[in-house]
Amino acid sequence: MQSLIGTGVALATPFKKDFSIDTEALIKTVNFSIDGGVEYIVVLGTTAEGATMTKDEKEFVIKTIIETNNGRIPLVLGVGGNNTMEVVQELKTRDFSAFEAILSISPYYNKPNQEGIYQHFKAIAEASPIPVILYNVPSRTGSNMLPSTVMRLANDFKNIVATKEAAGDMIQALQLFKNKPKDFLIISGDDMIALPMVLAGGSGVISVIAQGFPKEFSEMIRLGLNRKVDDAFEIQYLLSDSIDMIFEQGNPAGIKQVLQSLGIAENTVRLPLVSVDESLSNRIDLFVKKINKLT
Template sequence: MQKFIGTGVALVTPFKSDFSVDVEALERIVKFNIEGGINYLVVLGTTAEAATLTKEEKELVKSTVKKANNNTLPLVLGVGGNNTMEIVHQLQTEDLSGFDAILSVSPYYNKPTQEGIYQHFKMIAAHSPLPVIIYNVPGRTSSNMLPATVIRLANDCDSIIGIKEAAGDIVQAMQLIKDRPEGFLVISGDDMITLPMVLAGGDGVISVIGEGFPHAFSKMVQLGLERKADEAYQIHYQLSDSINMIFEQGNPAGIKEVFKALNLSENTLRLPLVPVNSDLSNRITQFVKEFKN
């Protein structure tokens, strides 16, 4: 799955001030990322506030991204949840045309055992018409998908091609890289440790900050893949303050403030999420103004 090596970005869903989906802003953001050198786009993930979108709005987002992308970059669709059979039904009935893979988060709230997580993804893999990237993000799911479970899935399910690993634990990431079967992708889901993961043998990132600074962040990842560590770390440290800032008051409030500063979209979120406060807004705006992308 060479198309998923490098920098993918988890697209936001921009909203107008009346909270409706801002189609024009979404088109601008897609084109901004294509022009910035991003390798692939992830649609309707957590960063897209997918939990607050209606079925009709999700279809609107999908069609808007596909149209703006115009078959330029590979597309990954977020299809996850904590009801295994509902996900299976979605995979069997939803129009997945134009997408190259799905990204499916480990079940949240239910807090399954490792065996439950394994059986959940085994069921999804058996019914998905597209390759599957599994997603470990303990900070959101309340359970950590352990390396042994991931490697078991990688060995047992041909359609599971990789993991977005967002435990924020470089030691766990290195364990995955060491033990994975050949060709299985280990993709960072944590912007701050993306470069260390890539230099340790990882395959890239599905990023949030990358969609705000696509040229710089994708260049950093590419330099890391080329083992040009010193040059890559130069960019990492240039961006590190912005990574801290965009997550300081939650995602995607921070990255939407970046887009506001770039005049690409408004910083409107749907409850229970709210925009960043004025202090953080000023700091993000100043960073965007001064950063040389």
């Protein structure tokens, strides 16, 4: 899965002030990421606010991104949930011809044990017609998919090709690197430690900040993959304040403020999320202006 090495962008869904989908801004966001040099785009990941979108809206977003991308870079589709049978049904009925893989989050709210997580992804692997990327993000799901469970899945199912690891725990990540099958990819789900994870043996990142600074962030990851450590960390330290800021008041409120500061999209999010406050908005705007002057 060479196409999943490097920087993937977890794309936000731009909304107008009336909370409807902003088609023009969505197209701009896709093109900005591609023109910035990212390797692939994740459609309808957590950052896309799919939890507050209707089925028709999701289909519209998928269609718009596929048409805008026009085959330029690989696409990954977020297909997950805490109802295993519902996820399996989608996998059996959806057309995946435009997608390289699916990204599937570990079940949230139900808080299954490790065997439950394994059985959930076993059902997904058996139903999916394309490769599967596992997604571990305990801060959102309420449960941690342990390295032993990831390795069990990776060894048992050839179409489980990668994991997006967003536990924020480098010790846990090192266990994955140590024990993974040769061709299994470990993808960072944390922007702040994406570079250290790459240097430890990771294959790249599925990033939020990269859609705000695609040129800089994707170059940092490429430098890391090529072991040009000093140059990579120079970019890391340049962007680190922005990574803190975009998560300070929740995702995707922060990255949507970056997109507004760039003139790409409004900073509107749907309830129960709210937009960043004036103080953070001003700080993000100043940071974007600073980066634009430097680059």
